[in-house]
Amino acid sequence: MSERPVLITRRSFLIGLNLSAGGLALGIFPAWSRADEPSGKSGKAPTTADAAEEAKAPGLNPNPFVHVGFDGLVTIVCARSEMGQGVRSSLPVLIADELGATLARVKVVQADGDAKYGDQNTDGSSSVRNFFDDLRRAGATARQMLVAAAAQRWNVQPDTCVAHDHVVEHRPTKRTLAFGELSAAAAKLPIPAEKSVTLRPRAELHHLGKELPFIDAAAYVTGKAAYGADVRVPEMLIAVIARPPAVGGKVLHYDPAPALAVPGVKRVIALPAPKAPYAFQAWGGVAVLAENTWAAMRGRAALKITWDAGENGTYDSDAYRRELAASLQKGGTRARNLGDVDAALAKAARVIDAEYYVPHLPQMPMEPPVAMAHVRGDRCEIWASTQNPQEARSTAAKLLGVPEERVTIHVTFLGGGFGRKSKADFVSEAVLLSKEARVPVRVQWTREDDVRHAYYNAVSTQRLRAGLDGRGKVVAWLHRTAFPPIGSTFAKVKGPTAEDLQQGVLDLALDVPNVRAEACAATAHVRIGWYRSVYNIFHAFAISSFMDEIAHARGQDPRDVLYELIGPPRTVSLADLGIGKLPNYGAPLATHPVDAGRLHGVVQRVTELARWNDRKREGRALGLAAHRSFLSYAACVASVVRDPERTVRVDEAWLVLDAGTIVNLDRVRAQLQGAIAMGISNALFGGVTMKKGATQESNFRDARIAGIRDVPRKLHVEIISSDGPPCGVGEPGVPPVAPAIANAIFALTGQRIRELPLLRALRV
Amino acid sequence: MTIRLRVNGVDRTVDADPEMPLLWALRDILGLTGTKYGCGQALCGACSVHLDGQVVRACVTPVRRAAGGAVTTIEGLSPDGNHPLQRAWMELGVPQCGFCQAGQLMTAAALLKAKPRPTDDEIDQSLAANLCRCGTYPRIRAAVRKAAGLPEK
Numbered sequence: 083m084s085e086r087p088v089l090i091t092r093r094s095f096l097i098g099l100n101l102s103a104g105g106l107a108l109g110i111f112p113a114w115s116r117a118d119e120p121s122g123k124s125g126k127a128p129t130t131a132d133a134a135e136e137a138k139a140p141g142l143n144p145n146p147f148v149h150v151g152f153d154g155l156v157t158i159v160c161a162r163s164e165m166g167q168g169v170r171s172s173l174p175v176l177i178a179d180e181l182g183a184t185l186a187r188v189k190v191v192q193a194d195g196d197a198k199y200g201d202q203n204t205d206g207s208s209s210v211r212n213f214f215d216d217l218r219r220a221g222a223t224a225r226q227m228l229v230a231a232a233a234q235r236w237n238v239q240p241d242t243c244v245a246h247d248h249v250v251e252h253r254p255t256k257r258t259l260a261f262g263e264l265s266a267a268a269a270k271l272p273i274p275a276e277k278s279v280t281l282r283p284r285a286e287l288h289h290l291g292k293e294l295p296f297i298d299a300a301a302y303v304t305g306k307a308a309y310g311a312d313v314r315v316p317e318m319l320i321a322v323i324a325r326p327p328a329v330g331g332k333v334l335h336y337d338p339a340p341a342l343a344v345p346g347v348k349r350v351i352a353l354p355a356p357k358a359p360y361a362f363q364a365w366g367g368v369a370v371l372a373e374n375t376w377a378a379m380r381g382r383a384a385l386k387i388t389w390d391a392g393e394n395g396t397y398d399s400d401a402y403r404r405e406l407a408a409s410l411q412k413g414g415t416r417a418r419n420l421g422d423v424d425a426a427l428a429k430a431a432r433v434i435d436a437e438y439y440v441p442h443l444p445q446m447p448m449e450p451p452v453a454m455a456h457v458r459g460d461r462c463e464i465w466a467s468t469q470n471p472q473e474a475r476s477t478a479a480k481l482l483g484v485p486e487e488r489v490t491i492h493v494t495f496l497g498g499g500f501g502r503k504s505k506a507d508f509v510s511e512a513v514l515l516s517k518e519a520r521v522p523v524r525v526q527w528t529r530e531d532d533v534r535h536a537y538y539n540a541v542s543t544q545r546l547r548a549g550l551d552g553r554g555k556v557v558a559w560l561h562r563t564a565f566p567p568i569g570s571t572f573a574k575v576k577g578p579t580a581e582d583l584q585q586g587v588l589d590l591a592l593d594v595p596n597v598r599a600e601a602c603a604a605t606a607h608v609r610i611g612w613y614r615s616v617y618n619i620f621h622a623f624a625i626s627s628f629m630d631e632i633a634h635a636r637g638q639d640p641r642d643v644l645y646e647l648i649g650p651p652r653t654v655s656l657a658d659l660g661i662g663k664l665p666n667y668g669a670p671l672a673t674h675p676v677d678a679g680r681l682h683g684v685v686q687r688v689t690e691l692a693r694w695n696d697r698k699r700e701g702r703a704l705g706l707a708a709h710r711s712f713l714s715y716a717a718c719v720a721s722v723v724r725d726p727e728r729t730v731r732v733d734e735a736w737l738v739l740d741a742g743t744i745v746n747l748d749r750v751r752a753q754l755q756g757a758i759a760m761g762i763s764n765a766l767f768g769g770v771t772m773k774k775g776a777t778q779e780s781n782f783r784d785a786r787i788a789g790i791r792d793v794p795r796k797l798h799v800e801i802i803s804s805d806g807p808p809c810g811v812g813e814p815g816v817p818p819v820a821p822a823i824a825n826a827i828f829a830l831t832g833q834r835i836r837e838l839p840l841l842r843a844l845r846v
Numbered sequence: 847m848t849i850r851l852r853v854n855g856v857d858r859t860v861d862a863d864p865e866m867p868l869l870w871a872l873r874d875i876l877g878l879t880g881t882k883y884g885c886g887q888a889l890c891g892a893c894s895v896h897l898d899g900q901v902v903r904a905c906v907t908p909v910r911r912a913a914g915g916a917v918t919t920i921e922g923l924s925p926d927g928n929h930p931l932q933r934a935w936m937e938l939g940v941p942q943c944g945f946c947q948a949g950q951l952m953t954a955a956a957l958l959k960a961k962p963r964p965t966d967d968e969i970d971q972s973l974a975a976n977l978c979r980c981g982t983y984p985r986i987r988a989a990v991r992k993a994a995g996l997p998e999k
Contacts, residue, residue: 166943166980299936302944304927305880305920309945312879320874345863374874375883376866448884448892448945448979497882497945498979529885748939752985756942759981782889782977790973790983795966795999797984 142265144227144273146198147220148177154248154262156183160190161199162209163469164298165447165496165503166756167812168749169209171297173217176745179287180221181228182245183261190297195471195491203470205504205612206667207712207810210745214808215281222279224268231268232259284805291803293748298495309495310452310467311526318454318522319348321515322378324385325367325535328775329360329609330392333368340384341370346377350385351518353511358393359572360609362477362506365535369515375526395775397607399541402772403439406543406604409564409577410437414602417580418561418588420660421596423549426558430549434635436628437545439837440620441769442538445613446787449497450532455512456522457482462489462513467496469504477506478513500760501612505537533770533785534777537611540565540604542620546628549596554636556647558596561587563621566606577603578617584665586621586817589710591678593649597660608772615816618711619764623838626707626821631834640706640825641689648708651679667713673807674713680740681708683802684717688738691798692719698829705825707818712810714741718761718818721794722826729846730830732762732823734796737815742806754799754815761819763788766841851912853878854922864910868902869893871909872919880920880948884977891976894949895919901956920948923955931955934989942980950976954990963994 142150149157158174174190193199201212225245232250233240236257243250249258284290301307326332338350349371356363370381427433453466455478462482468474471491479486496503508525516523527535542565549558567578578601580588587599613619633643654676656664666674685708698704708717721734735758744750767786770779779785799815820838827844828834835843849860853876860871867886872878872895881904884892888903895904896918897911923929931954934940941947950973957964957972964972969990978986988999 164943166941168942296936296939298944299939299941300927302941302947303920303932303935303951304923305878305948307944308879309882311873311883314877314879374862374866374870376863376870376874379886446979448890448943448977449882450884495945496943498943500979526883529887529890752939752942752980752982755984756981759983760979781887782885783887787977787979788981788983789975789977790986791970793981793983795984795987 142224142227142269144223145220147217148181148224150224150228150261150265150268152262152265154187154260156181156188156261158188158190159193159199161193161202163202163204163471163493163496163499164192165204165469165499167209167753168296168746169204171294172746172749173209173213175289175294176214176217176287177221179289180218180282181225182247184248185289185295187248192493195475195493197472202472203504204499205469205501207812207814211669211713211808211810214743218281219276219279222281223274226274226279227268227271228261228264230271231264235259235267291744291747294746296748307495309449309497310454310465311449311524313454313465313494313524315454315456315522318524319371319373319519320375320378321369321371321511321523321525322375322382322528323353323367323369323511323525323531324382324387325365325531326389326392327534328392328394328397329365330356330358330394331775332366332390332392334388334390336368336385336387338385340386341381344372344377344381344384346373347381348372349519350381351515353514359570359574361572362473362510364507364510364514369511371515371519371523378526379528391775394607397772397775399441399772402541402607403543406541406564407437409602409604410543410545410562412602414562414564414577414600415580416598417583417601418597418599418660420598423558423560423596423598426596427547427549427560430558431552432550434548434550434632435545436631436836437543438620438624438627439543440541440623441771441838442541442608443613443619443764443768444533444536444538444770444785445500445502446532446785447496447498447500447502450527450529451503451508452524452526453509453512454522454524455509455516457513457516460484460488464489464491464509464512465494466491466509467494467503468506468509469496469499470506474506474509477510481510481513482517500614501616502536504612529782530780533780537571537609538770539613539619540567540610540617544620544624546624548628548632556594556632559592559594561599561625562602563587563599564602564604565617565620566604566610568610568612570606571609571611576605577601581665582617584667585617586625586709586711588659588661588664589666589676590625591648591654591676591681593647607775614760615711615813618709618813618817619820622707622709622817623821623824626709626818627824627836630705630825630828634828641685641694644685644706644708645682648678648681651682653677667810669713674809676710677715680715681710684708684715684738684740687800687802688717688719688736691738691800692736694719697721703826703830705822705827705829707821707825709817711814711817714739714809714811714814716814716818718822720819720822720826722823722830724830729841729844730827731792732794734794735819736798737819738800738802739815740802740804741809741811741814742804743808744801745808747801750801750811751799753812754801755797757815758797758819759788759793761816762792762823764816764838765820765823766792766839768839849909849913851914852916854918860909862909865908867905868895868907868909868912868917869904872904878919878921882945882948884946889975890946891949891953892946894952894976896952896956899959901953920952923951929955930993931958931989934993938985938989938992940982940985940989942982946976946978950978950986954986957990958994963996964990
């Protein structure tokens with residue numbers, strides 16, 4: 083989790099961001115004429131956020147995020163990548179509200195990758211929770227300068243003036259001056275120090291928590307939104323790469339001739355083999371560069387390559403599952419310890435014991451990874467659908483041995499990210515190939531490449547053991563989890579650290595006197611990476627399934643048992659959790675404690691909405707699960723039915739989220755609806771397998787994701803209204819969905835399925 | 847080989863391998879990038895376009911099959927983005943990342959042409975092979991109904 087962002091206040095208007103060849107950049111709130119939407123393909127040469135250009139920009143530029151032109155047009159920079167979460171329709175609105183701007187006169191431009199924006203890694207459900215106050219301050223700074231300019235003009239006190247509706251008004255006389263009339267004078271004033279900038283009261287942020295205009299909707303529905311593969315520049319070649327089946331494999335021998343014989347193929351270039359740790363290095367292999375994508379694909383198919391399987395060439399996911407189970411048997415590093423679990427288990431009247439397994443999950447965004455690089459001498463320009471442009475920029479600079487300032491990276495629209503596009507490996511490929519070919523090279527991943535060479539979510543095996551006393555109360559809780567962590571992608575590690583267990587294990591509120599959690603050894607044989615909700619997926623699956631198992635073992639209602647296990651509404655201290663520290667997704671515990679009350683609250687609300695007792699009485703097969711992740715609390719109820727075609731399907735689902743303050747209600751609702759669909763994919767179909775290091779699945783045929791018929795028509799999402807500090811939104815909806823479905827399947831069939839995907843193990 | 851076809855009402859010629867999928871002819875040769883590549887095997891529907899009024903998966907349709915035919919892509923669905931489906935899509939905020947939406951819209955447009963008032967089952971069946979990883983399905987259903995003038999659910 084990244085540090086709190088620091089916004090550098092300096093005058094810099096971002097020339098050129100509004101029309102790159104990447105074309106994402108310009109978005110205008112819908113009141114502005116839709117005809118102004120750029121196609122992104124206008125052919126205008128892209129320019130960069132060059133310091134000399136910035137200094138020349140006319141108007142008020144108090145910081146890198148906001149500019150007020152002489153014509154009153156307010157330009158707001160969105161520094162986070164748009165990948166479907168609606169961030170371009172959200173963060174700029176916060177700035178506009180603080181400023182007092184009219185949205186119809188606000189233009190949003192997409193930032194290039196540059197450290198001056200603070201952290202741009204669009205990951206960890208962090209865009210709102212980490213930037214809420216800083217971005218408001220960016221808008222408030224500009225507002226204060228406009229107000230000061232107006233006060234000077236009228237020779238009145240600034241505190242008698244207010245900014246609203248794109249004007250500054252002198253309250254006593256009702257005189258107004260438009261922002262555009264003030265921007266020149268305001269630009270000459272000193273920029274107020276951070277501590278003298280006052281944020282508006284929440285009530286004055288008129289759009290906060292409302293259904294906001296959806297800035298990119300028109301571009302999306304007309305095909306004008308430009309994604310990575312839509313960037314075209316003269317002389318460019320398209321590259322499709324044949325990669326070794328297992329990471330760390332090498333090219334022993336290849337014959338480029340058959341590929342070069344394909345019309346349109348221009349070059350065949352072997353890429354260097356990466357060395358562990360693989361981080362963001364190119365995977366290696368042989369690239370075919372062609373005039374068009376089809377020729378590059380045909381050229382690749384024609385290549386004859388002999389591979390050296392490399393150090394991961396024997397990886398077998400079935401055998402690995404047994405290894406993980408053996409690791410659990412041995413036990414691991416204590417990450418959480420309260421009381422004496424061993425003694426309590428030894429004395430327990432009854433012990434419940436279960437093992438859970440979740441396979442590697444590929445992200446599979448609808449847009450496979452794409453990056454274009456153009457290396458010219460010691461300069462490099464990149465266009466990529468990246469979640470992390472700064473990382474991509476520094477990766478490119480290191481590869482080329484040039485300072486970062488020589489690398490420009492434009493961020494296009496992302497056709498989904500889900501963590502896959504936080505990694506710069508595909509940018510590395512484009513940079514290496516453009517350097518070698520001396521022309522712009524756009525690397526196009528095929529779907530097969532995407533499924534086989536992802537940075538998979540960690541595969542995991544977990545064992546949970548509960549000791550019950552004579553009355554059935556849980557007095558001991560032991561949770562062992564074994565998975566190769568993401569750290570293995572960047573360094574040699576033996577297994578998860580205590581920190582990795584923050585995702586659902588350490589921050590689980592439990593009203594149990596003896597609790598222990600252990601991180602058990604696991605070595606990675608594939609690249610492990612972030613995937614929407616990350617380790618929370620399997621931790622929530624195991625914990626929420628296990629709680630359901632305890633309830634059924636006691637013959638009690640799962641909701642009652644869930645309430646009993648998490649205990650009464652309260653803030654749970656580190657001591658009560660049995661841990662020394664909690665990374666807490668980078669947030670202080672003072673503002674974002676482990677709050678059993680909020681977890682209780684979402685369970686209560688979701689079961690009210692689902693009419694839990696009534697529907698169960700009516701014979702509906704319902705399952706319940708709740709989980710804290712990314713500082714938010716989410717609970718899901720799923721209903722399943724038998725289906726002649728697909729054995730079982732989810733016919734109704736309810737999902738409730740408590741994420742504190744919400745900026746863009748509609749986009750959050752959309753993401754919760756999406757979280758149910760992704761949760762269904764994870765639960766019913768998810769997972770890839772490996773033999774001899776090679777991923778066996780390759781496309782949507784065998785790596786299935788939910789289609790429209792897999793997602794229930796009756797789907798209900800609700801967001802708890804709150805003015806608390808903002809918490810994560812993009813990910814927290816996902817974790818409770820799969821265990822809710824598993825628990826519902828138990829209610830329907832009596833089968834307890836302890837592994838994903840559920841449908842593979844279900845017997846009908 | 848030179849292939850003549852009509853794209854969004856305009857006569858075009860494509861000089862390409864006749865086996866080149868229509869998808870790449872549209873994207874790489876004609877510069878119409880609204881149609882997306884998602885799988886290359888007619889599994890995801892991101893590349894859906896109309897060929898002589900029928901939905902085809904452009905990623906597996908050789909460009910020679912479009913010779914002499916009329917192709918409609920998302921760029922040609924309406925003159926200025928005001929097809930009833932596009933309007934409904936915007937009003938209901940259907941897209942998330944947007945990448946699959948051209949294919950969803952083209953498939954839905956063909957459905958409404960054939961069945962102006964589709965049932966829920968017909969909507970689901972016609973869009974069953976148009977995948978969306980963001981999970982916009984509930985809003986897709988609602989927007990198709992809205993564009994068809996069917997009551998809200």
